[in-house]
Amino acid sequence: MELRYTPEEVAFRDELRQVFQSKIPAEIRRKVSEGRHLEREDIATAHRILHAEGLATPNWPVQWGGKDWTPVQRYIYTEEIQRNAVPMPLSFNVAMVGPVIANFASEEQKKRFLPATASLDIWWAQGFSEPGAGSDLASLKTSARREGDTYIVNGQKTWTTLGQHADWIFLLVRTDPAAKKQQGISFLLVDMKTPGITVRPIITIDGAHEVNEVFFDEVKVPVGNLVGEENKGWDYAKFLLSNERTNIARIGLSKEKLARVKERAKETPAGDGTLWDDPDFRRRVAIAEIELKALEITQMRVVAAQRSRAADKPDPNSSILKIKGSELQQMATELMVTVAGPYAAPMPSHSHNEPPVGPDWADAVAPQFFNFRKTSIYGGSNEIQRNIIAKAFLGL
Amino acid sequence: MDFDLTEEQRLLKESVDRLMADAYGDFEKRKRHQEHPQGYSPELWAKYAEMGLLALPFTEEQGGFGGGPVETMLVMEAIGRGLAVEPYLATVVLGGGFLRLAGREDMIPSLAEGSATLAFAHTERQSRDDLFDVATTARRTDNGWVLDGSKSVVLHGDTASHLIVSARTSGNRRDRAGISLFLLPADTAGVSRRGYPTQDGLRAAEITLEQVKLPAGALLGAEGEALPLMERVVDAALAALCAEAVGAMEALHELTIDYLKQRKQFNTTIGSFQAVQHRAADMLVALEQARSMAMYAAMMAEHPDAAVRRPAIAAAKALVNRSADLIGKEAIQLHGGIAMTMEYKAGHYFKRLTMLANQFGDTDRHLRVVAEAGGLDNAA
Structure with missing residues (x-):
């Protein structure tokens, strides 16, 4: 048993990190990191850059532009995109319809749709x-x-x-x-x-x-x-939804958000020092980081089990990843609201002439917290996931 | 990254699981083991020795099998599933850890063959779980040491053949420096012990040390510098406790699921109710998160840098405690009245998990360690 990455896996990660940090415009990464709304062009630009680097559709079959990666490499890819605040390639193309077409459509349909789906010529x-x-x-x-x-x-x-x-x-x-x-x-x-x-x-x-x-x-x-x-x-939909669920934990995203929470808490005045000196606040961050570490290892166990599992058979543990992953994303966005404190309240200004009220990141945190309530609803609500666990896994 | 067990580890797991199934599969047997004067069965302990479990963590040169934290994890998980009462944690994980790291190879053979058992006497009336809070004193004499003080709730302290005692050789009660460890036969003159059963079916003792005269060689490790060693061994014990908890939670969850499939009310199995199903699902989520953290603890248990190791182990114990709390309470609630009876196994798992969560620090304490370290992101 070895939970650490091999030197080859570390090299693979560093190589991806280098691409993500050097090729994706800083402005787009800043928007993602601050949880701001992305314009169509932001998503398209990032997607096309990743496509040009051969990194938009690694999970597709190799003949259609996929990579012959190990499950661990696939996990590292997803985590690194998220940790570096790069917009994921459009999931409707890459994670949903693409794999369905590649697995179930006719040759003619594959030729017609897959290249344009990979390049985002079709959204x-x-x-x-x-x-x-x-x-x-x-x-x-x-x-x-x-x-x-x-x-x-x-x-x-x-x-x-x-x-x-x-x-x-x-x-x-x-x-x-x-x-x-x-x-x-x-x-x-x-x-x-x-x-x-x-x-x-x-x-x-x-x-x-x-x-x-x-x-x-x-x-x-x-x-x-x-x-x-x-x-x-319905069979194709089930296949699609199980693919969706495998990547739904978004551990890299929660990691990135918790890192920002800590960074900003250290810059936020509170009492005689900063918010980071507040033991109650630190305790909440500690709980989130501990749960996230556990989830990361749970995710790796799922990834490792994929080696001995047929590609189209989802792991029942993916429901655990969905439940905990969504809860952690919500916890991270909630902590960010705490960090902003009173400055979470002002509505964002759309005028470029007015300076922001409070720190320049603060106006985005409440909207993202509100928005992220969706994570326990979409992709099969967390209650549906509990039904799946109870029926498919516990046999109740 | 790899979660596979080696062939040797797989065989170890199979044989320990089989031992536990034989010794504890029938819950009545546990009561019979506990009826022995020492609170566990000497025949069963002899089997542990026969199988090499007592020699597991020692190197081959020391007469052991060179097992590491993963091997300990496999044994402790089985102990947790079996709800076993033998002093494995006290003797092999804690005691063996001290002998190994302090270079007392001379005692390893008697420990490995099962004739010697150890207990770590550290808790005092005022110390709670602060390992550095030591009022017991050790005074140097011409030819050795004299110990005075008292130790409380010493796990298996009533039956251990030898004690490892923390005592202050210099400084004030709560100083981190100035603490030393002593290894002594439990029947040394001046040692008195009052043994008693604990809520979770194990045994412990109050130990008084009155003018206990020890030879110079009783000192274990360096004088006045025992705290880092104690922290290291206790971290390994915490990793082992995480594994034991996972074994107990897994068994308790299985027991609960089986019951939900059998028990009928309103003309149907209670497991068919969604209110019940979702709680059973949440128990599984808590179990799998705990299992992941027990693995993490095993991986980090021997990290030589305390600044990295301590928050990692604390994180594991904090999460395992939270899972143990949820699974223990939910198991009782979902079973209903039957789990309130002494006769049925579920309540005993609950009691062990409750006490285990307190051993070497509760959830609040471990969360504080992680928080004070600045979080977990730098810890691995």
């Missing part, structure tokens, strides 16, 4: 959740009725993250209304420019336009845009 959005289908995703109602060589799509998707930037959307649609819940669902690729699609913003409690509602009114989709078999979409 994808995820069309899964509906107003009546959240945790109970399989109860979705958006329908696709087949007429000749065309599906006619009707319905509504919601929580469509960054859908306002999307060129294409991958949808779960009901193709067999008579079939039992999970069985009549198909996986469709839809061009957002198709007539009949309307995108409406949802403004979340942090004031940001991150998510959207997407309406489909008699939208015509060629049958050639069906992935895999009709009515087998």
Whole structure:
């Protein structure tokens, strides 16, 4: 048993760190580190740089631009991106639809979509959740009725993250209304420019336009845009969601945030010294760091177990990673609000003529804390994860 | 990075697990072991010796098997699962640790064959868990030392053949310097012991040292410089306790899950209720986090730099304590009344986990160590 990295793994990490720190613009990394809203161009710039370096899609099959990395190297990659405050390559492309296309789509579809998905020439959005289908995703109602060589799509998707930037959307649609819940669902690729699609913003409690509602009114989709078999979409969705969950702990991100918490606490006047001298505050940071260390090792145990596990079989421990990982991200953003103290309150100024109220990072911390309440809801809420553990793992 | 056990470690784990299953699989057997005057079965202790477990941490030159913290972790996990009452922590982990690091190879053979058992007498009425708070004195004489003072709640102190006693050779009660260790036969004149059972089924003793005359050679390690050695050995013991807790939590969680699948109310198993399922899931999360930290503790236990080792071990114990607290209490609650009975095993796991969480410092203490060190990010 050896929990430390080998010298080769350390060299691999340092090489990635060097790329991330030297190639990604400092301004973008600063925004990520401060938890600020990223513009479309920020995400696209970082993604394209990583793609040019061959580092956007390492988890894809090698023939489609993936890397022949070990599970440990894959873990190091994710952790280093996050620790260095680099925006992750667009997850809808890289972690969601890309692997589904690579695993289940036709050769023709692979050639058509994978290169453009990797390079972000297509920006994808995820069309899964509906107003009546959240945790109970399989109860979705958006329908696709087949007429000749065309599906006619009707319905509504919601929580469509960054859908306002999307060129294409991958949808779960009901193709067999008579079939039992999970069985009549198909996986469709839809061009957002198709007539009949309307995108409406949802403004979340942090004031940001991150998510959207997407309406489909008699939208015509060629049958050639069906992935895999009709009515087998639920299998592909499960595959996608389990991929999503493996990287959901975001340990590197929590590490980066806790490092900032400590750095800023040391600069924040309090009492006769700084906030860092306050034992109660330090105790809270200690609890977060200890839980994070434990989670990091738990994650490594999952990674190590992947060596002896088929690539498409998720580890039940991924639910543990989701629960603890989301709690820690929330804890870190909450600590940052504590550090800001009174300066967490002022709304960010959008005028460039006015100086910031308080430290220049402080106006972003409350919105991020508000925003991060989402982490225990998305990706299968933490209650759904507990159901999974109880049923799949404990046999209850 | 690699979590695999070596072939030798795998065999060790299998044989210890088998020993524990034989000795403790039937819970009634534990009560019979405890009925022996020393609070554990001498026959079972002889089996530990036979299997080489008592010689595990010593080098081959010392007559041992060269086991490290990972081997200790495997043994302690099995001890935790079995809820074993033998003095392995006191004799092998603590006692053996002192002998090894202070170069007292002469005692290793008797320890390895099971004839000698050790107890570490450090706690005093006022000290709580401050290892450096020592009022017991050792005065140098022409041909040795004279010890005076008293030690409290000494784990297995009533039956140990030898004691390792911390005593002050210079300085004031709470000085970090000036503490020395002494190794003495427990029947030395002037030593009196009052033994008693503890809440978790083990035994401990109050020990009084009155004009205890020791030869010069009784000094263990360097005079006045025992604290770093004590901290090092106690850190190894904390890592071992983390592993024992993981074994106990794992067994208690299994016991609880089995019960949830059997116990019926409202015409269905209580495990079918979501309110119960989510709590069982949270127990698993706590267990896996603790398992990770027990591994971390094993990896850090022998780190020579105390500034790195101490916060790492404290972090492990703090997290394991929090998990033990959650799993112990939830196990009782989810079982319901049955776990309140002395007859049933679950309550005994709960009691051991409760006491274990206090050994060598509680959660608050260990969190303070991590906080005062400035956190954990520099610790590995």
